[in-house]
Amino acid sequence: MAHVIWKSADRFAKAALPKSHLPPDEQLAALREAGLLPFPSDTPHIVLADNHAAAALPASQVSVDWATGAVAILPKPAILPAEADYAEAIQSHIDSVAHARGYGNGAMLASYVASTVPAWAAEAQTFVAWRDAVWLAAYGRLGAVKAGEADPPAISALIGLLPPISWPAT
Secondary structure, three states: OOEEEEEOOOOEEEEEOOOOOOOHHHHHHHHHHOOOOOOOOOOOEEEEEOOOOEEEEEHHHEEEEOOOOEEEEOOOOOOOOOHHHHHHHHHHHHHHHHHHOOOOOHHHHHHHHHOOOHHHHHHHHHHHHHHHHHHHHHHHHHHHHHOOOOOOOOHHHHHHHOOOOOOOOO
């Protein structure tokens, strides 16, 4: 016999799922009368249990057909990065490229754009142009996501799509 068990802030309920001798509409009425339906909106988890196993799931992942006793576990919603997560990762990527070249971060490298040392100025100019291309590519991709034209990429995938830098010959 399978059961659905849930607990909200102020209530606890356990309901048997298999069909009973009552017609489905009477089963639903009996469950409502017993206070088992509907799940309160503050129900954080539902436990599905039978003779063999139990699983605690967020209430948003469980669909119960009370008329038939069918329980469906819905797919776990993907946790997508927020816009700030993408921005932080892109800036970290930019800073790591500058750091790999021997500069403290991207802002430090960019500050050499007007340097009187031609090699440093060339590196900074190349870096600033690349940094701009990186942000334009990222904004283009994220704009397509916002417009519904593309799926949100994983952060690592987005970083992999960004243009590489080509340093000037030294």
